[in-house]
Amino acid sequence: MTDRDKTTLLAGWVLDGSGEPARKRVMIEVRNGAVNRIAPLEHGVQPREVLDFSADTVLPCLVDSHVHLFMSGNGDPEVRTRQLEAGFSEVLPKIEARIRRHMGSGVMAVRDGGDGRGHTLRFRQTVAQEKFPGFAIRAAGRAWRGSGRYGRLIGRPPAPGKSLAESIETSAAVEKPDHVKIVNSGLNSLLRFGKTTPPQFSREEMQAAVCAAEACGLKVMVHANGQAAVKSAVEAGCHSIEHGFFMGTDNLLRMADRRVVWVPTAVTMKAYAEALAPESREAQGARKNLDHQLEQLRKAKEAGVVVAVGSDAGSLCVHHGSGCLEEIRLLMDAGYSCTEAVRCATVHGARLLGVDHVGRRLTPGRPASFLVCPGDPEQLPDSLYRLKAVYVQGKRLEIGEP
Numbered sequence: 001m002t003d004r005d006k007t008t009l010l011a012g013w014v015l016d017g018s019g020e021p022a023r024k025r026v027m028i029e030v031r032n033g034a035v036n037r038i039a040p041l042e043h044g045v046q047p048r049e050v051l052d053f054s055a056d057t058v059l060p061c062l063v064d065s066h067v068h069l070f071m072s073g074n075g076d077p078e079v080r081t082r083q084l085e086a087g088f089s090e091v092l093p094k095i096e097a098r099i100r101r102h103m104g105s106g107v108m109a110v111r112d113g114g115d116g117r118g119h120t121l122r123f124r125q126t127v128a129q130e131k132f133p134g135f136a137i138r139a140a141g142r143a144w145r146g147s148g149r150y151g152r153l154i155g156r157p158p159a160p161g162k163s164l165a166e167s168i169e170t171s172a173a174v175e176k177p178d179h180v181k182i183v184n185s186g187l188n189s190l191l192r193f194g195k196t197t198p199p200q201f202s203r204e205e206m207q208a209a210v211c212a213a214e215a216c217g218l219k220v221m222v223h224a225n226g227q228a229a230v231k232s233a234v235e236a237g238c239h240s241i242e243h244g245f246f247m248g249t250d251n252l253l254r255m256a257d258r259r260v261v262w263v264p265t266a267v268t269m270k271a272y273a274e275a276l277a278p279e280s281r282e283a284q285g286a287r288k289n290l291d292h293q294l295e296q297l298r299k300a301k302e303a304g305v306v307v308a309v310g311s312d313a314g315s316l317c318v319h320h321g322s323g324c325l326e327e328i329r330l331l332m333d334a335g336y337s338c339t340e341a342v343r344c345a346t347v348h349g350a351r352l353l354g355v356d357h358v359g360r361r362l363t364p365g366r367p368a369s370f371l372v373c374p375g376d377p378e379q380l381p382d383s384l385y386r387l388k389a390v391y392v393q394g395k396r397l398e399i400g401e402p
């Protein structure tokens with residue numbers, strides 16, 4: 001859009017992010033970077049100059065609510081070790097390339113789940129705004145884990161002699177993270193179906209940690225698989241459960257009740273299943289874990305749990321950008337309609353991140369930030385791989401190949 005004051009688009013279909021069915025043949029009037037009016041073509045005053053997207057679908061920009069920008073999805077163990085050891089100057093251009101991949105897939109906001117050296121938070125605090133002004137990053141910096149427990153790659157244990165809550169409070173003042181990430185369980189077993197690990201922190205420790213984070217104005221995202229680890233995090237008042245494999249129906253009901261957001265990252269198991277030798281026990285285990293997670297998603301939909309799309313991009317064979325699109329597909333495989341899946345990948349994520357300029361519902365008065373995908377909504381999510389345009393606050397972005 002060259003004229004930022006007023007531009008009008010004709011969209012073939014609009015998914016506004018509310019979860020309502022698509023509206024057909026709609027005029028979108030953009031003024032000063034915001035949506036001024038959305039009206040059906042027959043009722044609108046036909047402007048002389050209109051950007052014709054009449055064969056395309058318009059929807060809000062995507063939000064990936066769980067990524068690790070310091071890593072790629074590369075599955076080569078040597079490459080992954082190098083990535084873990086990289087210094088800030090080495091990782092910086094790589095983070096930039098990963099952000100471009102997100103943008104090329106229509107993802108304009110990400111929530112980072114942590115890295116062991118705090119590179120992504122440093123990137124967000126130093127160069128991100130200048131280099132990627134339309135792209136929002138919310139970063140945890142270094143996560144928290146129990147001493148001697150899983151999570152070394154992305155986090156640290158509380159400082160010696162200090163509780164988790166005290167450590168969060170002290171470090172928040174110095175590091176200034178955007179949210180707090182706590183690892184409260186281990187990984188899923190690929191060999192023993194449904195085997196879970198005990199919580200890393202007690203309910204009391206979690207409760208005090210959430211209070212400390214909230215006192216610093218920060219939300220808490222908790223990595224938790226299994227019934228006990230999820231239950232204690234939800235009851236402690238955390239804001240989102242990450243992964244949540246094998247959490248069970250009681251936890252889903254608890255989360256629906258308390259409006260705790262679930263970020264299921266189902267694509268991680270699909271990626272494992274595809275990366276491992278097809279007939280191996282591990283690949284079969286990953287497939288079973290995936291199926292179980294999709295079953296939990298069906299129950300979550302029924303129970304009214306708020307689900308946000310997060311890919312865990314940067315974990316093994318989950319790629320930045322495309323991982324988010326694959327997770328949308330998995331939600332649809334689990335029974336979410338296309339419009340419901342889009343709401344999970346836009347509005348729910350934007351709310352969780354506290355981002356306003358992208359990912360919000362397309363409605364008058366809100367920022368004119370949206371994607372244009374070829375074809376009708378039936379083509380989603382595949383058409384997101386062939387984005388025609390990305391607009392952020394009324395401005396068309398240059399996007400590279402995803």
Ligand SMILES: [Zn+2]
Nearest residue numbers: 066068113312
């Ligand atoms: Zn993660």
